[in-house]
Each structure stands twice: as C-alpha cells, then as structure tokens.
Amino acid sequence: MTARGDLSVTALYTCETWGWGNLDGAELLVSPEGRRVFDATNAVLALARPFQRDARSLKHALLHRHVILDHLVRASGARRVLELAAGLSRRGAAFTVDPDLIYTEVDLAPVLARKRALLSRTDAGRRVLARENLRLVDRDVVTEPLGDLVEPGEPLVILAEGLLVYLVPDAQRALFRAARALLARAGGGTLAFDLVPACEAPPPGAAGRALGWMMRRFTGGRTFEHDARTRDDLVAELHSAGFDRVETIEPAAVAAHWDLPFPDTPTRQLVFAAHVST
Numbered sequence: 281m282t283a284r285g286d287l288s289v290t291a292l293y294t295c296e297t298w299g300w301g302n303l304d305g306a307e308l309l310v311s312p313e314g315r316r317v318f319d320a321t322n323a324v325l326a327l328a329r330p331f332q333r334d335a336r337s338l339k340h341a342l343l344h345r346h347v348i349l350d351h352l353v354r355a356s357g358a359r360r361v362l363e364l365a366a367g368l369s370r371r372g373a374a375f376t377v378d379p380d381l382i383y384t385e386v387d388l389a390p391v392l393a394r395k396r397a398l399l400s401r402t403d404a405g406r407r408v409l410a411r412e413n414l415r416l417v418d419r420d421v422v423t424e425p426l427g428d429l430v431e432p433g434e435p436l437v438i439l440a441e442g443l444l445v446y447l448v449p450d451a452q453r454a455l456f457r458a459a460r461a462l463l464a465r466a467g468g469g470t471l472a473f474d475l476v477p478a479c480e481a482p483p484p485g486a487a488g489r490a491l492g493w494m495m496r497r498f499t500g501g502r503t504f505e506h507d508a509r510t511r512d513d514l515v516a517e518l519h520s521a522g523f524d525r526v527e528t529i530e531p532a533a534v535a536a537h538w539d540l541p542f543p544d545t546p547t548r549q550l551v552f553a554a555h556v557s558t
C-alpha cells in the first residue's frame with residue numbers, strides 16, 4: 281500500500297451504489313457487508329444534510345460519474361480497457377459480455393481477492409470470472425509498472441474512477457505521465473478519471489466533516505486530499521504530461537444526451553477525458 285490507511289471500504293460503498301442504481305453486473309458484487317457500509321454512510325450524511333449549504337447527494341453523484349465513464353468507454357470504440365483501482369466495480373463484468381473487448385482491472389490484492397470471492401458466490405459470477413477477456417491483476421497502480429498490461433498498437437481506454445481524490449498532487453501528476461506513456465505504447469487512446477477541484481466544492485460544512493469522519497473511521501486514517509489547483513490547472517497539467525486534447529465533462533451538460541439516470545438531480549461531479557491521438 282502506498283499510503284497510510286485502507287481504502288477498500290470505499291469500494292464497498294461504490295459497489296453498493298452501482299447496485300442501488302440497478303447497473304448491470306452490480307447484482308453479482310453487492311453484499312450484506314457492503315449494504316451496511318452504504319446504509320451507515322448515507323445515514324450520517326442525512327443527519328448532516330440540514331446543516332449544509334448547497335447539499336448534494338453522494339450516491340447520485342457517484343452514479344452520474346460511473347455512467348459517464350461507461351459512456352466514454354463505449355463512445356471510444358476501443359477494444360482494450362485498463363481500469364486502475366477498479367475495486368468492486370461492475371463495469372468489467374458488464375463490458376466483457378462482448379468477447380472482442382479485453383478488459384483488465386487492477387487493484388490491490390486484498391480488494392481483488394474479495395472481488396473474486398464475491399463473484400464466486402453465484403453461477404453467473406463464476407462465468408464472469410472464467411471469461412478469457414477479463415483479467416483481474418493484483419498490483420499497486422501508484423508504485424508498480426503497468427506496461428506489460430498494454431498491447432502495442434491496440435487503442436486503449438484507461439479509467440481511474442474514485443482514485444485521484446486520494447492521491448497528493450505529485451502522485452496525480454506521476455499517474456498522468458505514466459498513463460500518457462501507456463497510451464503512447466498502445467498507439468493512442470484516452471485516460472478518463474473523476475476529480476472535483478477543492479475550489480469548486482463548498483466549504484466542508486457539516487456533511488463534509490461527517491464524510492471525512494466516516495472516511496477516517498472506516499479507512500484507518502485516510503481521507504480526501506485537498507489542494508488549490510483549479511480545473512484549468514489540471515487541464516494544463518494533462519497537456520504538459522503530453523495529452524493532445526482534454527475534455528471536462530459535468531453531469532448536467534450531458535445528462536439528457538447520454539441517458540444518465542436521475543437526469544434532473546443536480547450533482548457535483550467532474551470527469552476529465554484526456555486523449556492521445558492515434
């Protein structure tokens with residue numbers, strides 16, 4: 281582990297969110313333990329909500345970002361996906377229904393051991409695990425090289441969902457450079473990730489403090505990283521890491537065209553799609 285604390289509990293929360301949102305494949309990964317984490321976190325947020333200015337729902341925001349990332353993968357037409365910090369996400373299970381798409385998920389060994397165990401509970405889950413086009417790779421995406429997971433000459437989408445917010449700026453920049461090198465090796469493609477700059481979020485308030493408290497309690501001390509960079513700063517950093525074109529995508533702007541669930545629910549979410557030309 282590269283940083284203090286264990287983030288696997290956050291993967292339980294997001295996994296249950298995909299189940300709550302009825303996303304395909306999530307039914308194979310939800311669990312009573314995950315449901316307890318989901319319910320406890322939502323209860324704490326609900327208690328804090330009346331005291332927060334401009335409160336937004338966490339589960340709706342996560343669902344929006346997840347479906348935006350699904351859309352970006354589909355729209356790219358890429359036949360190779362490398363998902364960093366995939367956790368208990370259902371995306372790999374859902375997308376590998378297409379046998380021509382090769383999907384590689386990377387996360388820390390204990391998280392992927394849990395994922396394998398969850399999938400092993402059912403026939404449908406075991407069939408997913410047996411797919412040759414789905415690879416689960418135990419690796420630290422911050423400290424370990426990933427070049428062997430990329431096929432030269434096959435355009436690639438790299439996803440990093442729910443990861444950047446836990447990395448300090450230097451680690452984020454290192455990840456941008458590493459992803460750029462992987463995409464160059466692949467012959468082009470896209471890095472897509474979510475990150476709401478701290479300056480775009482309201483001051484933490486009661487709900488933010490409550491979430492921070494839940495995070496520290498569940499993760500053994502680890503919580504969100506905050507810094508002063510704006511979205512333009514992040515776009516500039518992606519350009520200086522070598523990306524040719526960078527898009528920033530907010531749910532409200534795409535909700536109707538991209539068929540987001542709960543299109544009228546306002547959420548605070550920002551997805552970056554950084555492209556390397558083929």
Ligand SMILES: C[S@@+](CC[C@H](N)C(=O)[O-])C[C@H]1O[C@@H](n2cnc3c(N)ncnc32)[C@H](O)[C@@H]1O
Binds near residue numbers: 291369419422
């Ligand atoms: C908030 S969860 C997101 C999981 C999944 N991407 C999703 O959105 O459902 C964060 C994930 O990052 C993983 N993670 C954190 N640091 C990591 C690292 N250095 N290498 C690999 N995975 C890491 C955790 O194990 C956890 O599964």
